[in-house]
Amino acid sequence: xxxxxxxxxxxxxxxxxxxxxxxxxxxxxxxxxxxxxxxxxxxxxxxxxxxxxxxxxxxxxxxxxxxxxxxxxxxxxxxxxxxxxxxxxxxxxxxxxxxxxxxxxxxxxxxxxxxxxxxxxxxxxxxxxxxxxxxxxxxxxxxxxxxxxxxxxxxxxxxxxxxxxxxxxxxxxxxxxxxxxxxxxxxxxxxxxxxxxxxxxxxxxxxxxxxxxxxxxxxxxxxxxxxxxxxxxxxxxxxxxxxxxxxxxxxxxxxxxxxxxxxxxxxxxxxxxxxxxxxxxxxxxxxxxxxxxxxxxxxxxxxxxxxxxxxxxxxxxxxxxxxxxxxxxxxxxxxxxxxxxxxxxxxxxxxxxxxxxxxxxxxxxxxxxxxxxxxxxxxxxxxxxxxxxxxxxxxxxxxxxxxxxxxxxxxxxxxxxxxxxxxxxxxxxxxxxxxxxxxxxxxxxxxxxxxxxxxxxxxxxxxxxxxxxxxxxxxxxxxxxxxxxxxxxxxxxxxxxxxxxxxxxxxxxxxxxxxxxxxxxxxxxxxxxxxxxxxxxxxxxxxxxxxxxxxxxxxxxxxxxxxxxxxxxxxxxxxxxxxxxxxxxxxxxxxxxxxxxxxxxxxxxxxxxxxxxxxxxxxxxxxxxxxxxxxxxxxxxxxxxxxxxxxxxxxxxxx
Numbered sequence: 001x002x003x004x005x006x007x008x009x010x011x012x013x014x015x016x017x018x019x020x021x022x023x024x025x026x027x028x029x030x031x032x033x034x035x036x037x038x039x040x041x042x043x044x045x046x047x048x049x050x051x052x053x054x055x056x057x058x059x060x061x062x063x064x065x066x067x068x069x070x071x072x073x074x075x076x077x078x079x080x081x082x083x084x085x086x087x088x089x090x091x092x093x094x095x096x097x098x099x100x101x102x103x104x105x106x107x108x109x110x111x112x113x114x115x116x117x118x119x120x121x122x123x124x125x126x127x128x129x130x131x132x133x134x135x136x137x138x139x140x141x142x143x144x145x146x147x148x149x150x151x152x153x154x155x156x157x158x159x160x161x162x163x164x165x166x167x168x169x170x171x172x173x174x175x176x177x178x179x180x181x182x183x184x185x186x187x188x189x190x191x192x193x194x195x196x197x198x199x200x201x202x203x204x205x206x207x208x209x210x211x212x213x214x215x216x217x218x219x220x221x222x223x224x225x226x227x228x229x230x231x232x233x234x235x236x237x238x239x240x241x242x243x244x245x246x247x248x249x250x251x252x253x254x255x256x257x258x259x260x261x262x263x264x265x266x267x268x269x270x271x272x273x274x275x276x277x278x279x280x281x282x283x284x285x286x287x288x289x290x291x292x293x294x295x296x297x298x299x300x301x302x303x304x305x306x307x308x309x310x311x312x313x314x315x316x317x318x319x320x321x322x323x324x325x326x327x328x329x330x331x332x333x334x335x336x337x338x339x340x341x342x343x344x345x346x347x348x349x350x351x352x353x354x355x356x357x358x359x360x361x362x363x364x365x366x367x368x369x370x371x372x373x374x375x376x377x378x379x380x381x382x383x384x385x386x387x388x389x390x391x392x393x394x395x396x397x398x399x400x401x402x403x404x405x406x407x408x409x410x411x412x413x414x415x416x417x418x419x420x421x422x423x424x425x426x427x428x429x430x431x432x433x434x435x436x437x438x439x440x441x442x443x444x445x446x447x448x449x450x451x452x453x454x455x456x457x458x459x460x461x462x463x464x465x466x467x468x469x470x471x472x473x474x475x476x477x478x479x480x481x482x483x484x485x486x487x488x489x490x491x492x493x494x495x496x497x498x499x500x501x502x503x504x505x506x507x508x509x510x511x512x513x514x515x516x517x518x519x520x521x522x523x524x525x526x527x528x529x530x531x532x533x534x535x536x537x538x539x540x541x542x543x544x545x546x547x548x549x550x551x552x553x554x555x556x557x558x559x560x561x562x563x564x565x566x567x568x569x570x571x572x573x574x575x576x577x578x579x580x581x582x583x584x585x586x587x588x589x590x591x592x593x594x595x596x597x598x599x600x601x602x603x604x605x606x607x608x609x610x611x612x613x614x615x616x617x618x619x620x621x622x623x624x625x626x627x628x629x630x631x632x633x634x635x636x637x638x639x640x641x642x643x644x645x646x647x648x649x650x651x652x653x654x655x
Contacts, residue, residue, distance in 0.1 A: 008068055008085055010044060015041050017041055018037045019128040052087070065216075067085070084141070085139075094282050095137050104497055105266050108266055109123070129270065129275060132151030135151070136279060150184065152247075156176060157176065159263050159267040160176050180246050183245065183247065194240070195212045218289075218290055244280035244284050247277065248281055249331050255575075257331055258575075261323045266372075272330040273366075288350050288353075288525065305447075309454045310457075313457035317464070318568075318572030322386050323375050326368070329412065336360060336427050339451060343431055350525070355519050356427050358519055359510060359516075360423035363509075367411035367419060373498070377398060381485060381487070382477055384479065392470075393475060401487060404499050411506075413548055424540065425536060428540065429533075431448040459544045
C-alpha cells in the first residue's frame, strides 16, 4: 500500500489535536483565537480523507478492505484490545462527507459564534464531536464502534446544551441524551448477544469477546447463524437496529431531534447534515451482510422509516419556526434512507439499497447543511427571531442568503437536475424494484406510495418556508432593530461551497454511476445492474414542481381559523400530540414513581438512617456522666475495675 495510507490516521487524530488545543485555550478564557486550531485541524482531516478516497484502490487487497493496526491498550493472555481502523469504500464515502461538511461548518462558526463567552469551549466540543464520528466510521470492530457511538452522544449533549444556563437548552440536551440512551441500551444488548452467538460458531471458537466482534468475523459467522440460529439472529438484528433508529431519530425515538434546535445553529447543521443522525444509517449499511439474513427485521425498519418520513413531513408543513421546519425535514429524509435500506429484505437488492441510501445521505448532507446555515443567517440578522410569522420579504435585506437558501430548498424539494432530485429518485427506484417481489412486494408497494406522498409534502413545506421568509412584503421584527444586514463573507464562503454541492453532486454521482460503482467495491456488496425507469423521473419531476407551486400559493395565506384544515394544522403544529402522549403515558407515571420513591427515601429509609446515626450520640451522652474531669473519680473507677478483674481471675481459678 502507498505511503499515503498512513493518512487515514490523520483523519481522526487531527480533530483530536484540535480538541485538545481548544480545550487549553478555553481554560485561558480565549474568545477570539480558538477557531484557528479547530478550522486548521478539520481542514487537514478533510484533505486527508479526500486523498485516501481518490487514491486508495480496493483491488490492491484481496479482501477488498484493509486494517490499519493502531494503539494496543490492553493485552492480558488471549485478550488483545487495540484501536485499529478499517478502510473500505463504504466508510471512505461517509468519511469524506463528514470531514468536508464539518470543516465548512467550522469556518461558518467563526463568524456566527464571534464574541460568544464560551468561544473556545464551543470549538473544543465541536472537534471532539468530529473525532468521535470519524472513529465511529473507521472502527474495525462493533464494540469499538459502540464506544465512539457513545462519544458522539456525549458531545451532542454538550453541544445541544451549549447555552446551559438557558432552561430550554438544558432540557433539550437532557432529552436527546436520555432518548438515545434508551435505544443504545438495546444496541449494547444486541452486541453482547451477538458476541455470545458467534462464540458458538466455528468462527468464534477460541477467540475472546472483543475479537469476535470484528466486522469480518461477524460477516463470516452470519450465514452460519442464519442457518442454525435464525430466531436468535433476528433478535440480535432487531436490537442492533433499535440502536440505529434511535441515533437517526426514527419513530418512536424521533422526538429528541427537533428539540436539538436549542443549540447554536451551526450545531444543528453539524448534527443534522454530517454527523450524529447519519450514524444510524451507516450502522445499517455497515451491517448489511448480517441483516440481509433477517428480512423480517428489514421490513420492520422500512415501515418505521416510512411512518417517520410521512409524519415528520406533516409536522414540518405546519411549523412556524424556520429551524424546526428543517429539523422535521431531516427526520423525514432519514425515513427515506431507512425505507431504502429496508428494501434489502428482497434478495439481490441489498447492494442497490445501500447505494441508494448512501447516495441520498451524501446529497442531503450538502443541501441540509446549506439550509441550516442559511437559517442561521436569518436568525443572526433578525435579532435571534426565527418565527416565520415575525418576518418576510427578506430577499433585499439578505440577497445572498436568499440565493443560497433557494438553492438548498430547490435541492431538498427535488427540483429536476439538482442533487436531491437524483438521490431521492434512486430511493424511490429501489422501492419500486422491491415492490415487484412476490413474497414481500406488497409492503414496498405501500412504502413507494408513502415515498411519493412524502416527496410532495417535502416540496410544499420547503417552498412554503422559502417564499414565506424571502418573498412577500418586507417585514422585520423589532428585535432586529435597524441593523438587519447580510452575513459576513466568512459565513457566506462555506455556504457557497455547499451550494455547489447541492447543485452538482447528484448529477456527478448518480447518472454517471460513480457512487454505485464505488460503494459496490465494499466487501460482500456486489455490483448489481439497476435501471431506473424514465417514467419515475417524470413523475418525480411533476411531484416536485406541483409541490413548489402549492407551497408558493399557501406561503402568505393566513392559517385556517376553523374547520378540518385548522384541526389538521393544530395536529401538525403540536407534533401530532406524540410528545404529549409520551408525557402522559411515560414521563408523568415515571415522575409519580420517582416522587413515591423519594417519599420512601425521606420518611422511611431516611428516618431509619437518622435513628441509627443517633445511637452513637446516645452512647456519648451516657459517657458524659463518667468523664467528669476529676482525678479522684478516675482513681475510684480504676480501683473498682482492678478489683473486678481480680475477683474474676480468682473466681475463674477456683472453677
